[in-house]
Amino acid sequence: MKDLKLLYKYRYLLYQFVLRDLKVRYKNSALGFFWSLFNPLLQVATITIVVKYIMRVDIPNYSAYLLVAFLPWQYVLNGLLDSSDVLIHNRDMIKKVPFPREVLPLSCVASNLIHFLLAMIIFVVYVLVYWLFFHGHPIMTTFLMFPVLVFMQTVLIGGIALFVCSVNAFFEDTKYILQALLNIGFYLTPIMYPVELVQNKLPENLQWLFKIYMLNPFATIMDAYRKLLMPPFEGHVAGSMVTSLPFDWLNFTVCFVICMAIGILGYMYFNKKKNYFAERL
Amino acid sequence: MTAIKLENINKDFIKNQTAPTLKQLLLSFKRPKKEFMHGLTDINLTVEKGESVSIVGTNGSGKSTLLRIICGVYIPTSGKVTVDGRMSTMLELGSGFHPDLTGVENIYFNGAVLGFSYNEIRDKVDKIIEFSELGDFINEPIRTYSAGMLMRLGFSIATETEPDILLIDEVLAVGDNAYQEKCYKRINDIKSHGKTIVFVTHDMRAATDFAQRTVWVKKGKIYMDGESHKIVENYLKEIS
Numbered sequence: 448m449k450d451l452k453l454l455y456k457y458r459y460l461l462y463q464f465v466l467r468d469l470k471v472r473y474k475n476s477a478l479g480f481f482w483s484l485f486n487p488l489l490q491v492a493t494i495t496i497v498v499k500y501i502m503r504v505d506i507p508n509y510s511a512y513l514l515v516a517f518l519p520w521q522y523v524l525n526g527l528l529d530s531s532d533v534l535i536h537n538r539d540m541i542k543k544v545p546f547p548r549e550v551l552p553l554s555c556v557a558s559n560l561i562h563f564l565l566a567m568i569i570f571v572v573y574v575l576v577y578w579l580f581f582h583g584h585p586i587m588t589t590f591l592m593f594p595v596l597v598f599m600q601t602v603l604i605g606g607i608a609l610f611v612c613s614v615n616a617f618f619e620d621t622k623y624i625l626q627a628l629l630n631i632g633f634y635l636t637p638i639m640y641p642v643e644l645v646q647n648k649l650p651e652n653l654q655w656l657f658k659i660y661m662l663n664p665f666a667t668i669m670d671a672y673r674k675l676l677m678p679p680f681e682g683h684v685a686g687s688m689v690t691s692l693p694f695d696w697l698n699f700t701v702c703f704v705i706c707m708a709i710g711i712l713g714y715m716y717f718n719k720k721k722n723y724f725a726e727r728l
Numbered sequence: 729m730t731a732i733k734l735e736n737i738n739k740d741f742i743k744n745q746t747a748p749t750l751k752q753l754l755l756s757f758k759r760p761k762k763e764f765m766h767g768l769t770d771i772n773l774t775v776e777k778g779e780s781v782s783i784v785g786t787n788g789s790g791k792s793t794l795l796r797i798i799c800g801v802y803i804p805t806s807g808k809v810t811v812d813g814r815m816s817t818m819l820e821l822g823s824g825f826h827p828d829l830t831g832v833e834n835i836y837f838n839g840a841v842l843g844f845s846y847n848e849i850r851d852k853v854d855k856i857i858e859f860s861e862l863g864d865f866i867n868e869p870i871r872t873y874s875a876g877m878l879m880r881l882g883f884s885i886a887t888e889t890e891p892d893i894l895l896i897d898e899v900l901a902v903g904d905n906a907y908q909e910k911c912y913k914r915i916n917d918i919k920s921h922g923k924t925i926v927f928v929t930h931d932m933r934a935a936t937d938f939a940q941r942t943v944w945v946k947k948g949k950i951y952m953d954g955e956s957h958k959i960v961e962n963y964l965k966e967i968s
Contacts, residue, residue, distance in 0.1 A: 460840040467837060471828045543823035545800045545815075546841050722803040725796070726741060 450547070450718050457547050464554035465561070487518065487566030491573055506682035508581075511574055515676050516638045516669040518570060522563035523604055523665065524629055530555035530608035531615050531622045538728045548721045549714070552608045560601055589675040589694075596675065600668050603706040606713030613720040617727055632665065641680075642670045643689045661695075664709070667702035729777040730812065731893055731924040732798055737771035737807035739793060739948075740764040767793045768948045771807070777892075778922040780915065782935040782956065784963050785945035791928045794945060795819060795895050798926065813892025813924070816842055816885075821878045821899050827871035831862060831881055834870055838885050852888050859914075860884040861907070875902040887914050894918060896927040900934075912938045932960050 454461075473482060494517065495510040506512070530552035534541060537551055615621040637645065646657050661667055671694070679691035743763040768790050775781055785791050796802040797809060799817045824841040825834045835856055839849035857866050860880040870878065879902050886894060900911050915925055915938050929935050935942055935956060942959040944952040952959050 457840070457843055459845045460843070462846075463837050463840040467826055467829065470833075471826065539820075539823050540841070542796075542801065543819040544817060544841055546843070725801045 450549070450714075453547050454549060457550060460546060461550050461554055461557065464550055465558045468554060468558040469561070483562055483565055484569060487521075487562075487569050490514070490517065490521075490566075491570065504682065504684055506680045506684070508574075508577055509680075509682075509684075511570075511577065512641070512673055512677055512680065513639060514570055514573075515672050516636075518563065518566045519600060519669060519672050520633065520636065520638050520665075521566070522559055522600070524633075525562070526556045526559040526604045527608055527611060527625060527629065528622075529559060531611050531625050532619075534612050534616045534724055535619070535728060541728055542725050548724055549609060549717055552612045552717075553605060556601065556605050556608050560597075564597075592671075592675045596668065596671055599703050599706040602710035603664055603668070606706075606710035609713040609717035613717045613724075616720070616724050635660075635663065636665045637670050637673075641673070641684060641689055641691070642666065643692055644684055644687065646692070647687050647689065661698055662701075662705075664702050664705045667698055668706075671699055671702075730774055730810070731777045731779070732773070732775040732812075732926070733808075733810040734771050734773040734797070735808045735810075737773075737797060737804045737809065738769055739767040739797060739802060740805045741767050766948050768797065768804075771797075771950055773943065773950065773953070775924055775926060777813075777924055778919065779941060780919045780925045780939040781927075782939035782942045783926065783928045783945060784930070784932070784935055784942060784960065785951075786967065789945045790948040791945050792819070792897055793948075795897050795926070795928065799895055811893065814843075815893040815895065816887070816889055816891035817895045818882050818886045818899055819895070819897045821875055821882065821902065822870070825870055825878070825882070828869055830869055831860075831866035831873075832857070834881065835885060838882070839889065842885070842889060842891075844889060848889075856881075856884045856888045859888060876904060876907070879903050880907060883911055883914075887918060891923065893924045894926070896925070898928045898930060900927075900929070901931065908934075932964060936960050 476482065478485070491510075491514055494513055498504055498510040498513065533551045533555050534548070540546075541548060541551075611621060611625055633639075642661075645660060646654070649657055661670075674691065674694045681688075681690045683689070741764065743765050771794065773794075783791050783794065793802065795817070796819065797804055798811065799815055799819070800809070800811075801819075824838045826837055829837060832853065835853050836846070836849050839852075860866070860883075862877060862880060865873070865877065870881070873881070879899050882899070883896075883903075886896070894915075900908055903911060912934060915927070919925055925939075927934075927939070939956055941954065942952075942956040942963075943950055944959050944963050952962060
């Protein structure tokens with residue numbers, strides 16, 4: 448609690464770190480902040496082309512179903528990778544200046560959150576354009592759940608980021624282990640495929656595995672983005688007929704609790720270790 | 729009134745801190761035995777409010793470690809640190825700055841590092857720029873600054889923010905004579921306002937002129953502590 452109070456006092460520092468990150472990132476490039484918009488734009492375009500002309504999925508606007516999970520995953524990926532070695536990058540400051548250390552990983556998460564929100568704006572514009580010109584699908588009222596989803600995802604990323612960066616300060620292999628886990632995680636999470644496909648492919652007596660699969664908070668979150676922001680769909684994916692399942696509120700609630708718990712545990716672990724960063728780095 | 733109180737402080741560092749190789753990790757069932765070296769031993773120091781204390785000692789004697797213990801960057805292995813009041817630190821040139829940001833941007837950045845809000849810094853930014861005498865350079869990225877310019881900016885921020893306690897580690901030496909004089913004058917000024925200053929220096933004139941009390945740190949211990957002229961005299965005798 449005392450740590451939270453101190454962090455609140457230093458909230459302007461958090462803002463300054465994010466500002467610094469955004470300013471410095473594009474300071475010496477000609478197109479500047481446009482790069483932040485350009486990358487998600489490129490991703491939207493590429494995935495659309497691949498799905499439409501190469502994978503030939505017969506669900507209308509299927510690329511939007513992929514992107515709605517892919518963009519949040521980019522947030523997870525970059526947020527965690529950036530924060531994993533942020534303590535080492537700012538070694539000089541940690542050794543010489545007293546300030547709440549948690550500002551460093553949290554600022555990485557925050558600046559990636561901003562990039563993610565920018566990308567989502569582009570995504571929504573894309574969906575709106577599609578809707579207006581190609582009669583895709585209506586805007587979902589469950590879109591109102593978007594802030595809740597972003598909040599729980601941010602707490603989850605924050606908790607993991609705090610844990611990972613403090614372990615990385617003592618054991619620098621952590622970053623590479625994290626990279627490997629994120630690579631695997633990309634395929635263990637329903638991003639490039641709908642979660643229904645997993646259930647369809649599992650034999651009857653192994654359905655309990657699906658429950659375990661959904662305990663991965665990232666799986667539930669990515670699936671929730673898809674179900675709350677996009678309408679249900681029906682069609683052939685990877686050779687099997689897929690119909691969207693209704694949204695599982697119980698599972699979502701469990702996931703919410705898991706996210707909060709990971710957030711709190713990550714912060715507690717960080718606080719236990721943070722006094723030793725200055726001498727170990 | 730006491731500003732800084734250190735009671736029975738010990739600080740040990742782990743020797744030979746390198747990451748274990750994979751072979752060591754796989755082959756050793758026990759963790760490699762940690763060897764400790766003593767950074768500081770049995771430090772007792774009380775600094776009253778309004779006091780100005782200079783710290784002298786040879787390289788590697790533990791002066792900087794002592795300052796880091798006071799400001800809380802290091803946590804002592806044993807003992808108790810009590811600090812009363814808001815603290816500004818200048819432990820190294822350019823720490824708490826970002827090289828790619830301009831001087832003005834860095835005033836806001838460094839101010840935030842010291843724990844100030846936007847409004848507090850905005851009110852002081854003009855005075856900081858004025859005291860630093862950096863002129864138009866204030867709008868240049870600070871990676872283009874010289875050591876002396878960095879010191880000016882850092883010292884201006886650290887003092888204009890009116891801290892209760894000011895910790896300075898041997899950084900003023902890079903300033904030109906006139907500016908050093910100005911800094912020490914500012915230190916006297918702060919002191920006369922009842923604020924506390926602790927600074928490390930190798931400039932014996934500064935150690936005596938701007939502090940009544942001098943602490944001599946030797947091999948991680950407080951070797952002598954008392955009236956500046958006396959301590960400095962003894963110190964000069966030993967090192968020459």
